[in-house]
Amino acid sequence: MPGAASLLIGASLVLLAAFPSSTTYKLNSYSVGPGGTNKAASTTYKAQGSVGQQANGSTSGTTYTSKNGSIQAEQLNVPSAPALDTGSSTYYNKLGLTINTGGNPSDATYSVAISTDNFATTNYVQADGTIGATRIYQTYTAWGGASGTIIIGLAPSTTYKAKVDAMQGMFSNTAYGAVATAATVAPTISFSVSPNSSTFSSILPNTVTTSSNITFAFSTNGASGGSIYVRGTNAGFKSPSQSYTVPAVSADLTGQTQGFGIQATNPSQTSGGPLSTVSPFNGTANTVGAESATFARMFTSPAAISGGSANANVQVKVNSTAPAVGDYAETFTFIASASF
Amino acid sequence: MNLLSAVKSGSKLLMVVVLASVVALMPLAYQKVFAATLTKATIQEIGGASNANPMIVSAGQAVAIDFKTVGAGATTASVNFNNFTGGTVNVTQTISSTGCTTYFPTATVLPGTLTASGSGTTVSISGITALAATTEYCTVLTSTSAVTNPASGGVYSALITVGADSQTAAFDVLASGANAYSITGTVTPAFTMSLSGSTDSIATLSATALTVSSGITVTINTNAASGWNLYAMDTQAGLHSTQASHTIPSVAAGSNATMNGGTIGNEAYALGVSANNTPNYAYGAGTTGGALSNTAYNRIATSATTAANVTQVLHELVDIAGTTQPGTDYTDTITVIGSGQF
Numbered sequence: 001m002p003g004a005a006s007l008l009i010g011a012s013l014v015l016l017a018a019f020p021s022s023t024t025y026k027l028n029s030y031s032v033g034p035g036g037t038n039k040a041a042s043t044t045y046k047a048q049g050s051v052g053q054q055a056n057g058s059t060s061g062t063t064y065t066s067k068n069g070s071i072q073a074e075q076l077n078v079p080s081a082p083a084l085d086t087g088s089s090t091y092y093n094k095l096g097l098t099i100n101t102g103g104n105p106s107d108a109t110y111s112v113a114i115s116t117d118n119f120a121t122t123n124y125v126q127a128d129g130t131i132g133a134t135r136i137y138q139t140y141t142a143w144g145g146a147s148g149t150i151i152i153g154l155a156p157s158t159t160y161k162a163k164v165d166a167m168q169g170m171f172s173n174t175a176y177g178a179v180a181t182a183a184t185v186a187p188t189i190s191f192s193v194s195p196n197s198s199t200f201s202s203i204l205p206n207t208v209t210t211s212s213n214i215t216f217a218f219s220t221n222g223a224s225g226g227s228i229y230v231r232g233t234n235a236g237f238k239s240p241s242q243s244y245t246v247p248a249v250s251a252d253l254t255g256q257t258q259g260f261g262i263q264a265t266n267p268s269q270t271s272g273g274p275l276s277t278v279s280p281f282n283g284t285a286n287t288v289g290a291e292s293a294t295f296a297r298m299f300t301s302p303a304a305i306s307g308g309s310a311n312a313n314v315q316v317k318v319n320s321t322a323p324a325v326g327d328y329a330e331t332f333t334f335i336a337s338a339s340f
Numbered sequence: 341m342n343l344l345s346a347v348k349s350g351s352k353l354l355m356v357v358v359l360a361s362v363v364a365l366m367p368l369a370y371q372k373v374f375a376a377t378l379t380k381a382t383i384q385e386i387g388g389a390s391n392a393n394p395m396i397v398s399a400g401q402a403v404a405i406d407f408k409t410v411g412a413g414a415t416t417a418s419v420n421f422n423n424f425t426g427g428t429v430n431v432t433q434t435i436s437s438t439g440c441t442t443y444f445p446t447a448t449v450l451p452g453t454l455t456a457s458g459s460g461t462t463v464s465i466s467g468i469t470a471l472a473a474t475t476e477y478c479t480v481l482t483s484t485s486a487v488t489n490p491a492s493g494g495v496y497s498a499l500i501t502v503g504a505d506s507q508t509a510a511f512d513v514l515a516s517g518a519n520a521y522s523i524t525g526t527v528t529p530a531f532t533m534s535l536s537g538s539t540d541s542i543a544t545l546s547a548t549a550l551t552v553s554s555g556i557t558v559t560i561n562t563n564a565a566s567g568w569n570l571y572a573m574d575t576q577a578g579l580h581s582t583q584a585s586h587t588i589p590s591v592a593a594g595s596n597a598t599m600n601g602g603t604i605g606n607e608a609y610a611l612g613v614s615a616n617n618t619p620n621y622a623y624g625a626g627t628t629g630g631a632l633s634n635t636a637y638n639r640i641a642t643s644a645t646t647a648a649n650v651t652q653v654l655h656e657l658v659d660i661a662g663t664t665q666p667g668t669d670y671t672d673t674i675t676v677i678g679s680g681q682f
Contacts, residue, residue, distance in 0.1 A: 200525030
């Protein structure tokens with residue numbers, strides 16, 4: 001057709017053999033392209049528009065490209081719900097996150113939306129795991145791959161919802177996939193001492209006598225663990241009737257004429273920790289630590305600990321002139337705290 | 341569906357196709373600033389006066405606090421005991437960072453001219469010198485009733501806020517006596533007595549001078565809280581010679597006799613104890629002594645306290661007359677016993 005030309009705006013052009021016309025119009029060239037729908041969706045995909053074919057060249061914008069030949073518009077699979085991990089219900093300020101790729105190619109990138117109010121307010125997981133207002137896309141590998149990553153800076157006792165969308169290169173991002181829900185727990189600490197009293201067997205002069213075990217239980221989900229402390233009332237083993245005190249010492253009692261103290265032993269845990277003893281209470285055999293009126297650390301854990309357990313014993317050695325009476329006593333007080 | 345747009349140009353045909361969706365990016369002009377999370381947030385109850393009843397229900401508590409900053413510059417802090425049902429926060433607060441590193445050895449004391457006050461469930465701290473980033477700090481609400489625990493034990497929590505950053509810390513409140521351990525014991529009674537020998541020697545007796553034996557040392561060890569006693573009894577009630585069939589008699593009982601005065605030239609026999617003696621058996625540096633009996637033990641030494649290697653020497657003192665029958669076998673056997681007073 002002399003003078004005929006096609007002006008396209010981001011479209012493909014198909015020419016047909018026949019030339020429909022009316023009294024005022026004549027189609028010099030036309031085609032019927034592929035059918036389609038302006039919207040098709042399922043739980044995992046959505047087609048955003050209908051497309052035709054373009055004979056030559058390409059058309060693109062900042063976020064799309066339409067190429068030659070057959071249908072080029074490509075839609076990534078909508079990622080399914082991510083996996084949120086509560087650390088077996090121990091996380092109070094974080095959640096584990098693992099992306100589900102939905103079978104997308106390895107260069108697909110993903111963003112994670114997160115909310116505490118069913119997305120009335122939406123924030124996004126940042127590359128460093130914190131929560132922010134910026135939508136960050138990064139690859140599955142960057143999100144930790146199969147091991148996932150940790151979302152940090154969360155509030156305790158709060159339910160979070162998260163969803164993921166995908167994007168690849170210059171193509172449009174998908175819709176968000178299904179929502180995953182998980183809740184942080186409250187910060188916890190548990191501490192106990194047993195028994196609360198004991199009596200030495202007969203205390204012979206010039207002989208080290210050891211008490212039965214004291215048992216401690218300690219657990220916390222505090223990320224920085226916690227500690228157990230001890231103090232005493234009498235700074236030794238005191239007889240009020242005689243106004244006589246076997247002094248508390250930090251020493252090996254076998255080398256002392258007399259002395260009194262406490263020894264920390266057998267720290268263990270079901271998981272986390274580890275729980276460990278602290279000087280001067282970490283001696284062995286007949287080496288004890290002196291208690292005083294000031295609290296001193298006896299056990300410590302650097303991290304969250306579950307099923308923490310430990311023992312202590314009290315030892316005494318009296319000389320030949322420690323009055324032979326039956327009212328010797330000391331009261332220990334133990335406290336514990338956890339670090340979140 | 342293909343959208344066709346026909347232009348009434350006579351010879352030109354335009355085809356326009358609607359494009360697929362365009363992704364819209366969230367504008368970056370506005371970004372919400374999020375507060376950060378403190379780490380090492382710790383609440384440690386340390387009890388009331390003299391640290392009495394720490395962590396115990398219904399008891400007033402001073403509170404040691406620890407936290408690690410995220411950003412720099414904070415000059416205020418607060419502790420909101422917002423999960424402390426049944427507990428109370430004192431309006432009047434005192435604060436000091438002295439000694440807090442006892443509980444948190446890796447922390448720096450919270451700097452500044454600190455003041456604190458309570459309102460509702462919150463203790464507010466001000467006067468803090470601008471804090472450094474990523475630094476652990478500690479301080480103590482020193483009032484012995486900075487908070488008062490609920491009557492029910494359990495896990496409670498408080499929100500520590502430093503500047504714009506915060507973290508919830510949990511703490512445990514225990515039933516009365518739950519964290520105390522009392523240990524008692526009895527020291528077994530002990531008493532030992534030993535003699536330095538079984539034979540005491542004495543020089544040849546003289547009618548013109550007092551003769552004193554070398555002495556036997558008695559050593560006492562005892563933890564008897566009320567002390568100890570020594571007793572003695574002899575077999576002859578004097579110094580006896582089988583050869584001479586004669587006994588030099590003991591001095592009169594019931595007193596401490598002077599042996600180097602008027603008794604010189606007169607027969608007399610006595611026991612003197614060098615230390616811890618009872619009055620009748622004072623040794624008098626070798627001049628006095630008391631009578632032994634062959635029918636009853638007499639208490640010769642005593643103490644009201646425990647003894648660790650306490651020693652006393654027993655001496656026999658003898659005066660004879662010019663008419664005392666000669667003999668080489670003048671002898672007495674003295675039995676010494678001792679006991680502790682428990």
